Amino acid sequence: MDSIDLEVLKTSAAWIAAGHKAELVTVMKTWGSSPRPIGATLAICDDGTVVGSVSGGCIEDDLIARVRDHGITRDKPEVVSYGITADEAHRFGLPCGGTIELALEPLGAHSRIAELLDMLEQRRLVERRLNLDTGAVTLAPAVAGNILERVGNELVTQHGPRWRLLIIGAGQLSRFLAQIATAMEYHVTVCDPREEYRQGWHVDNVQLVHAMPDDLVLEMKLDHRSAVVALTHDPKLDDLALMEALKSDAFYVGAIGSRLNNTKRRERLLQFDVTPEQMDRLHGPIGLYIGSKTPAEIAISILAEMTAVKNGVPSSMQVNHAAAPQPPSDNGSTCMVR
CATH class of the missing domain: 3.40.50.720 (NAD(P)-binding Rossmann-like Domain)
Known part of the structure; x- marks a missing residue:
């Protein structure tokens, strides 16, 4: 999978350019069973529109409801957890009592999403560092490695060009x-x-x-x-x-x-x-x-x-065609072993 979904980034950039408030939600950590992996992302617009996924639907519903009831009011990133208690796990549909930690990042020109997309179009591997205290973002060339890690007060994500x-x-x-x-x-x-x-x-x-x-x-x-x-x-x-x-x-x-x-x-x-x-x-x-x-x-x-x-x-x-059992009728003339 791409480190951060391209559609989420492109949609976020379009919302920012149109003057909307928006938030980027990133899965930072999971415990137990979780429907989405670390690095999965979701973006939510101030009108409640969502692109991407962080849980398969359960947590998304809660995030959408909060935005529709209160709007997007954060001016700095916030780290939140879902599913810590058994009741919450049941409420949010997390399997087997799983817990998920999310970074909620308010987006704007300072987020440098458009600049990141330009770098990806040039087929560059990019490291994005988000300061979780201030929301400041830095972009730098990356060496292939972890999709996501937290270093002190920074969330470090790696973004690659499309496959x-x-x-x-x-x-x-x-x-x-x-x-x-x-x-x-x-x-x-x-x-x-x-x-x-x-x-x-x-x-x-x-x-x-x-x-x-x-x-x-x-x-x-x-x-x-x-x-x-x-x-x-x-x-x-x-x-x-x-x-x-x-x-x-x-x-x-x-x-x-x-x-x-x-x-x-x-x-x-x-x-x-x-x-x-x-x-x-x-x-x-x-x-x-x-x-x-x-x-x-x-x-x-x-x-x-x-x-x-x-x-x-x-x-x-893996069981590839070369290693698969060869049917008696296969005389080597077929395209693949089936």
Whole structure:
């Protein structure tokens, strides 16, 4: 997940620009069971409008009611807790008596939300420090690490640019993959130099590029928040792009194909200047084993594997297609093991 939801930041900036009062609510700490993780955010406007979530609905209702009854009156941040007693846990719907600690931050020009968004557009990793006594905010370059921590009287949050997904090939499967990835807040680019595949291909908020995939991989300067998925089945398009992607910092590089085709692909790439260590980063046959058969199910399988890799799930806890039991009827000609 992003350290702080992009939609929350963008909506907050729009409210500030329009002259509204608003508050940013951030989950600082949880005890026991909690429906939302540390770093989850919510923004609330002076008219009671809410974007984001910190509890799945129960605490949001209380925050909205307070704003509608009393308005937004804070001029400095405040740290509050919900669910400390059994009665409160029952009242706010926190499971198993869980407790959640929130930072409530009144927003304004001093919050530097618009400046933070500009830095994220430049694909910079940013550390935001909020002084919990005064509300003063500082922004600085960050080194990848904790999403959130409290240091003395400062709440330190880390904000990264949007995760990016480059899909090679504008086919039916890429359409489903792009739609789901967009809903997961990836910035999705689809690349296909073949005009016959690009005609009629469209997904809202997805950029369709006419270029050679390997050239685009180099142009995009893939970083640790980038993923590449090759779906064309055409070695002339997939192989060169995969070769460049495997040399990059992309957190995930995968290609569709059967076990047999995946073996042949690896043999071809090793004949170029791809090292065995780089080759070990290639995911193929692509996706986690979920018994997928339809393009939509295969897209879910791919994104499940991407998510597991992004979140640091050990490979020993994943069952990918390469490790799944092979049905007797599979002669190696199918796209994936199901």
